[in-house]
Amino acid sequence: MRDILPVLNGWYSAGVPFGLATVVSTSRSAPRDPGAAMAVGPDDEVVGSVSGGCVEGAVFELAQEVVASDEARLETFGYSDEDAFAVGLTCGGEITLLVRPVTAALDPAFGEIAESVAAARPVTVATVTDGPAPRGATLAVWPDRVTGTLGTTGLDVAVTADARGELALGATGLRHYGPHGERREDAVTVFLHSFAPPPRMLVFGAIDYAAAVARIGAFLGYRVTVCDARPVFATPKRFPEGVEVVVDWPHRYLGDTDTDERTVICVLTHDPKFDVPLLEEALRRPAAYIGAMGSRRTHDDRMKRLTESGLSEAELSRLRSPVGLDLGARTPEEVAVSVAAEIVALRWGGSGAPLTATAGAIHPS
Amino acid sequence: MRDILPVLNGWYSAGVPFGLATVVSTSRSAPRDPGAAMAVGPDDEVVGSVSGGCVEGAVFELAQEVVASDEARLETFGYSDEDAFAVGLTCGGEITLLVRPVTAALDPAFGEIAESVAAARPVTVATVTDGPAPRGATLAVWPDRVTGTLGTTGLDVAVTADARGELALGATGLRHYGPHGERREDAVTVFLHSFAPPPRMLVFGAIDYAAAVARIGAFLGYRVTVCDARPVFATPKRFPEGVEVVVDWPHRYLGDTDTDERTVICVLTHDPKFDVPLLEEALRRPAAYIGAMGSRRTHDDRMKRLTESGLSEAELSRLRSPVGLDLGARTPEEVAVSVAAEIVALRWGGSGAPLTATAGAIHPS
Numbered sequence: 001m002r003d004i005l006p007v008l009n010g011w012y013s014a015g016v017p018f019g020l021a022t023v024v025s026t027s028r029s030a031p032r033d034p035g036a037a038m039a040v041g042p043d044d045e046v047v048g049s050v051s052g053g054c055v056e057g058a059v060f061e062l063a064q065e066v067v068a069s070d071e072a073r074l075e076t077f078g079y080s081d082e083d084a085f086a087v088g089l090t091c092g093g094e095i096t097l098l099v100r101p102v103t104a105a106l107d108p109a110f111g112e113i114a115e116s117v118a119a120a121r122p123v124t125v126a127t128v129t130d131g132p133a134p135r136g137a138t139l140a141v142w143p144d145r146v147t148g149t150l151g152t153t154g155l156d157v158a159v160t161a162d163a164r165g166e167l168a169l170g171a172t173g174l175r176h177y178g179p180h181g182e183r184r185e186d187a188v189t190v191f192l193h194s195f196a197p198p199p200r201m202l203v204f205g206a207i208d209y210a211a212a213v214a215r216i217g218a219f220l221g222y223r224v225t226v227c228d229a230r231p232v233f234a235t236p237k238r239f240p241e242g243v244e245v246v247v248d249w250p251h252r253y254l255g256d257t258d259t260d261e262r263t264v265i266c267v268l269t270h271d272p273k274f275d276v277p278l279l280e281e282a283l284r285r286p287a288a289y290i291g292a293m294g295s296r297r298t299h300d301d302r303m304k305r306l307t308e309s310g311l312s313e314a315e316l317s318r319l320r321s322p323v324g325l326d327l328g329a330r331t332p333e334e335v336a337v338s339v340a341a342e343i344v345a346l347r348w349g350g351s352g353a354p355l356t357a358t359a360g361a362i363h364p365s
Numbered sequence: 366m367r368d369i370l371p372v373l374n375g376w377y378s379a380g381v382p383f384g385l386a387t388v389v390s391t392s393r394s395a396p397r398d399p400g401a402a403m404a405v406g407p408d409d410e411v412v413g414s415v416s417g418g419c420v421e422g423a424v425f426e427l428a429q430e431v432v433a434s435d436e437a438r439l440e441t442f443g444y445s446d447e448d449a450f451a452v453g454l455t456c457g458g459e460i461t462l463l464v465r466p467v468t469a470a471l472d473p474a475f476g477e478i479a480e481s482v483a484a485a486r487p488v489t490v491a492t493v494t495d496g497p498a499p500r501g502a503t504l505a506v507w508p509d510r511v512t513g514t515l516g517t518t519g520l521d522v523a524v525t526a527d528a529r530g531e532l533a534l535g536a537t538g539l540r541h542y543g544p545h546g547e548r549r550e551d552a553v554t555v556f557l558h559s560f561a562p563p564p565r566m567l568v569f570g571a572i573d574y575a576a577a578v579a580r581i582g583a584f585l586g587y588r589v590t591v592c593d594a595r596p597v598f599a600t601p602k603r604f605p606e607g608v609e610v611v612v613d614w615p616h617r618y619l620g621d622t623d624t625d626e627r628t629v630i631c632v633l634t635h636d637p638k639f640d641v642p643l644l645e646e647a648l649r650r651p652a653a654y655i656g657a658m659g660s661r662r663t664h665d666d667r668m669k670r671l672t673e674s675g676l677s678e679a680e681l682s683r684l685r686s687p688v689g690l691d692l693g694a695r696t697p698e699e700v701a702v703s704v705a706a707e708i709v710a711l712r713w714g715g716s717g718a719p720l721t722a723t724a725g726a727i728h729p730s
Contacts, residue, residue, distance in 0.1 A: 027602060161695065162695060162696070164695065165695030165696040165699065166696060168695075169696065171696065174573075175573055175697075176572065176573050182635070184570065184572050184574075184633065184634070184635030184658065184659070185572075185635055186572060186598060205549065207541065207549050207550075207551060208539075208540055208541050209549075212584075215584060216581075216584065216702070219577075219580060219581065219584070219698055219701075220696075220698050220699070220702065221696070221698065233551060237392060268549065269549075270547070270549030270550060293549065294549070296724075296725075320719065320720075320721055321721065322720040322721070323720065324719075324720055325690070325706060325710075325715070325717055325718065325719055325720065326710075326715045326716045326717060326718050326719070326720050326723050327706055327709040327710040327713065327715035327717065328709070328710065328712070328713025328714050328715035329709055329713070329715070330526065330527060330529065330530030330533075330713065331527070331530040331531060331534065331536065331586070332540075333584055333585050333586065334530065334585070334709045334713075336584075337581070337585065337702065337705045337706050337709055338706065338709065338715075338720075340702045340706075341690060341692055341702050341703065341705075341706035341717075342719060344692040344693070344694055344699045344702055344703065345690075345691075345692040345693065345719075347693070348692065348693025348694070348695065348699075349693050350690070350691045350692035350693035350694070350703075351691045351717075351718075352690055352691060352692065352706075352716075352717040352718050352719060353690065353691050353716075353717050353718070354685065354689075354690055354691070354707060354710075354717060355685075355687040355688065355689055355690065355691050355703075356685055356686065356687070358691050359661075360661075
């Protein structure tokens, strides 16, 4: 949708109603991901795309209908084998679209959302797609404020809290609720669409543990890069699909790449020659989390070298070493869970204690 | 290998040397998983299989060679497109085999391992496949004892500790070490082969969170089953491949299925009508972990009903509710990490506190 938002905002600002179709879910391999959008505006002008071409005709008519009726529709399209071939798929697939009319009356926050996206300010937009709540109703969640309503206060409160979680990860997808926001019910389906890049996870050291940490990083929504100076270990074959694998000296790679205050950095190298210059670079950069693996002895030795390198107390205090929560983790997967748990706890201020042993809210509101 | 172990043990007991080929790793889709084995014994008798047929000829010769030379070999076979077609693959693949001679002198624990497997007693066998350690050397790890050596005490200690982790999960795969067991080095490759079924994770309630909990359960090595009474939610499509999805009343399904002291049970249903009878059943059964999701209010209400149902204090104390560690988790993936972290901490006795705030050993030895 990001690509066509300037055109949509032009129509919106001019007060012209338009029909907006958004991919809200897909099954098996579909040509476009959730969030892809197509719109039909004045004079039947079409922008964007929701498939490789095969369902656009039907969507065009649906978009006209929703504008005429002022009522949103939810439609699922399956690809026949022939269609699948036409859009370059070999195994079929299915996409579900929400098609809704957009006007200033129905969607008062649309202009503000478009401006945020244009200015690269992160925002998550929640839209009701199904169930006993007004279909097409939207709620926009920024880090510091909320606009709109999904129909009930309970639903607004629950979705706002969850949208903040997805916003931090730049994640997009469906969530289910009860009519008043009950988290373990399924009656109401809400599409959470985040306009923010996913945060980065940088894993240094292509050891056994790195593959497990990379997998759980991807599971949590990170865009993962693994970097190691040794070409025999830093091979894409050893890592899950979608993980970027870089052969370079860790501190040199980190010096040349971008990090921001959401980036997590996991140092799994095992050699002061790699990890001391790497941590010197990391501790002076924006990052949400900087963790380094190693025994207590490695940690003490590393801290000594880092102190000698002139890092300040405040810079050194950012280092989580030894990395992870104390779970007694043994296998690479268990260690990866302990690292992921520490990253989540640091993000939201959790203590790591069992919830059975604490009181108060289970997650921040 | 389990299938051919009785034959191998016959040869071993009779003092006849044989050549044993074991799949230690595969890439892309390969016909057999790590642990599959083929052996060549007296009079060139062949048992077992390591592929769909295409590399068995070469393995036959290798097995004869290793018996003649008394030296283990590591060999990788790639499938050409033609071979791949022959074994029913469409995209090629690669398998790596360790081929080693087995005699009483080279492998004194072989008979004891075979007896354990026959008696369904869990054991993990570690074998050096590559690097500066004696190729083919084995170490067998039972819950209560260890036999054999991989060449250095440091390597034996590290591999024993890790094998206990894999043993608890019935997991099989390669791990890498330094020559003296250094965990973050890669020089020595060791194949850990567990003869134990993977533990079960039972997830009740096919809500959004269930898919995330099922994924992280599979990541940790569990054989995952999701059960819900509602056929529209309990569909395989909503869950990752490999997860069993059952439509049944939770307490009825649990009443009819097997659990053991490694089983983890996650109750994500949202209705006392489902979860009270389910937890009554769960809390009276063998299980490593029984967790139930819900707000503090749901928890209080549930505990009241469970107490009324006549469960003892000891039975009730097994319930982890609200489920998970206090990470402030928001997204389904974050909640799943908090549940996984609690499961691991309970398994090995971890506190959940950050390792930066604790002293002493990072994982149990």
